[in-house]
Amino acid sequence: xxxxxxxxxxxxxxxxxxxxxxxxxxxxxxxxxxxxxxxxxxxxxxxxxxxxxxxxxxxxxxxxxxxxxxxxxxxxxxxxxxxxxxxxxxxxxxxxxxxxxxxxxxxxxxxxxxxxxxxxxxxxxxxxxxxxxxxxxxxxxxxxxxxxxxxxxxxxxxxxxxxxxxxxxxxxxxxxxxxxxxxxxxxxxxxxxxxxxxxxxxxxxxxxxxxxxxxxxxxxxxxxxxxxxxxxxxxxxxxxxxxxxxxxxxxxxxxxxxxxxxxxxxxxxxxxxxxxxxxxxxxxxxxxxxxxxxxxxxxxxxxxxxxxxxxxxxxxxxxxxxxxxxxxxxxxxxxxxxxxxxxxxxxxxx
Amino acid sequence: xxxxxxxxxxxxxxxxxxxxxxxxxxxxxxxxxxxxxxxxxxxxxxxxxxxxxxxxxxxxxxxxxxxxxxxxxxxxxxxxxxxxxxxxxxxxxxxxxxxxxxxxxxxxxxxxxxxxxxxxxxxxxxxxxxxxxxxxxxxxxxxxxxxxxxxxxxxxxxxxxxxxxxxxxxxxxxxxxxxxxxxxxxxxxxxxxxxxxxxxxxxxxxxxxxxxxxxxxxxxxxxxxxxxxxxxxxxxxxxxxxxxxxxxxxxxxxxxxxxxxxxxxxxxxxxxxxxxxxxx
Numbered sequence: 002x003x004x005x006x007x008x009x010x011x012x013x014x015x016x017x018x019x020x021x022x023x024x025x026x027x028x029x030x031x032x033x034x035x036x037x038x039x040x041x042x043x044x045x046x047x048x049x050x051x052x053x054x055x056x057x058x059x060x061x062x063x064x065x066x067x068x069x070x071x072x073x074x075x076x077x078x079x080x081x082x083x084x085x086x087x088x089x090x091x092x093x094x095x096x097x098x099x100x101x102x103x104x105x106x107x108x109x110x111x112x113x114x115x116x117x118x119x120x121x122x123x124x125x126x127x128x129x130x131x132x133x134x135x136x137x138x139x140x141x142x143x144x145x146x147x148x149x150x151x152x153x154x155x156x157x158x159x160x161x162x163x164x165x166x167x168x169x170x171x172x173x174x175x176x177x178x179x180x181x182x183x184x185x186x187x188x189x190x191x192x193x194x195x196x197x198x199x200x201x202x203x204x205x206x207x208x209x210x211x212x213x214x215x216x217x218x219x220x221x222x223x224x225x226x227x228x229x230x231x232x233x234x235x236x237x238x239x240x241x242x243x244x245x246x247x248x249x250x251x252x253x254x255x256x257x258x259x260x261x262x263x264x265x266x267x268x269x270x271x272x273x274x275x276x277x278x279x280x281x282x283x284x285x286x287x288x289x290x291x292x293x294x295x296x297x298x299x300x301x302x303x304x305x306x307x308x309x310x311x312x313x314x315x316x317x318x319x320x321x322x323x324x325x326x327x328x329x330x331x332x333x334x335x336x337x338x339x340x341x342x343x344x345x346x347x348x349x350x351x
Numbered sequence: 352x353x354x355x356x357x358x359x360x361x362x363x364x365x366x367x368x369x370x371x372x373x374x375x376x377x378x379x380x381x382x383x384x385x386x387x388x389x390x391x392x393x394x395x396x397x398x399x400x401x402x403x404x405x406x407x408x409x410x411x412x413x414x415x416x417x418x419x420x421x422x423x424x425x426x427x428x429x430x431x432x433x434x435x436x437x438x439x440x441x442x443x444x445x446x447x448x449x450x451x452x453x454x455x456x457x458x459x460x461x462x463x464x465x466x467x468x469x470x471x472x473x474x475x476x477x478x479x480x481x482x483x484x485x486x487x488x489x490x491x492x493x494x495x496x497x498x499x500x501x502x503x504x505x506x507x508x509x510x511x512x513x514x515x516x517x518x519x520x521x522x523x524x525x526x527x528x529x530x531x532x533x534x535x536x537x538x539x540x541x542x543x544x545x546x547x548x549x550x551x552x553x554x555x556x557x558x559x560x561x562x563x564x565x566x567x568x569x570x571x572x573x574x575x576x577x578x579x580x581x582x583x584x585x586x587x588x589x590x591x592x593x594x595x596x597x598x599x600x601x602x603x604x605x606x607x608x609x610x611x612x613x614x615x616x617x618x619x620x621x622x623x624x625x626x627x628x629x630x631x
Contacts, residue, residue: 088522
């Protein structure tokens, strides 16, 4: 186990800068998730930690040792790739024991470690099979087995569940979490799926265009997003954004109707973008009038699309409703659940 | 997606294949059957599909008139060495061109490919002078070294490069994380996976070396050192006329290993071609 440090880490491909000075400290045994949209630089950052990409600037350290110039093999890390990267010409046992074999492990030691990893991952009956004879989930498990068999200081996961179907993804997600709880090894996990990030992480790093937007625990990011990007990225369905005017603590929509009264907690008067999560908009007898545009029952929840002061907004209701298209509802939000963002910078204002 | 052909289309397709079979199979059939016919029957018209009489003495005469077994061995070991050498060099060069980033890699690859455009006839005289100076004329060295470092190897390098380019980079990255260096990745990961391409290269190279004609007649002058294509031209009577049935018996024996190699390895051969994006 080891802590990982990224200090002012930069990456350029030719003249194009893709990582603009990232600072993150990963604690020993922590499960850190790098999340962000495609092209934000999260995989590049992970590959720099692994040593598969050179570092253009700054410092990468593992266990207190700067590893910028070290080859991947000398960093004591293991990596699980998106497409598993299992060696097609080796069976499961050989795939899992290959790195130990190459590092000069004895046959008995390799067999023992492979059996241990296979037992943890439920692969004991598949050791003689070749990758092409395995299902997607089994291949994923072998890839993880290959990583854990060496007992490295840090595990790196590069979107390991992207190639699995939705159902299997949920199963494997739980297995990865259980694996972390069992091994307690530092894990850095890259994904573009914010649900994966929320469910797995001790802390999440939200990245956008090569920069860190916010670092925090899943609930910190959910409850107090630092800016409009994080607010829109974390949470499903995505947060509603409405232009509002704050006057004397009251949050007013474009048509002058009041959405909430923040009282003393309100920022200075002025125009803001108001962020409200769909699950935080309540229907009641009072509040701003909203015209129903669409009702989508999902069994446990009902998603309702409304027009609120001329803007489209979504509500996620636990209760079933009888409203139809064209009906008027009154919606309100509790003051603690109102997020106000600066119109220009997008930074949090309350 | 594979679509099922209708019965009519299938019949037409098989009919076409039967017609095409005639020009492809007839020459081989004629060679094999003529090798056991008396000379007078060989040029009879219309030709006999099945010989009227079988004379297998032609095969023993092949070995009586020339050191044919020795020549067979010469062709065999030269083709084996050329195949082994080409597989080694072309796979390493192909891997380097596909995977190692070095300045001018593309330009160097283009220059290497230019080797394919230069006909053997153009380079044969300077090569003769070079090997003559090295004292290697009338030895097998030119027949081994020229293909290994010449145009056949360039083509093989191209085939191998195309294969290695298509190999997922993540496999090598996983191997790097597992602790392997560049050469070990080539030897333990890339090369075992390149079997289809290597098989294609092996067949191409073996065939090329086995059929080599220009270089042997330029470099070799002693019958004991002849290779088979050169030896085939030597079955003539006192007046220089071809002894057709004996020559065709020798040709049949010459073609045999090639046919066997192709039949055994045709799956890899076709797969190898598919990997290059080329068609036969």
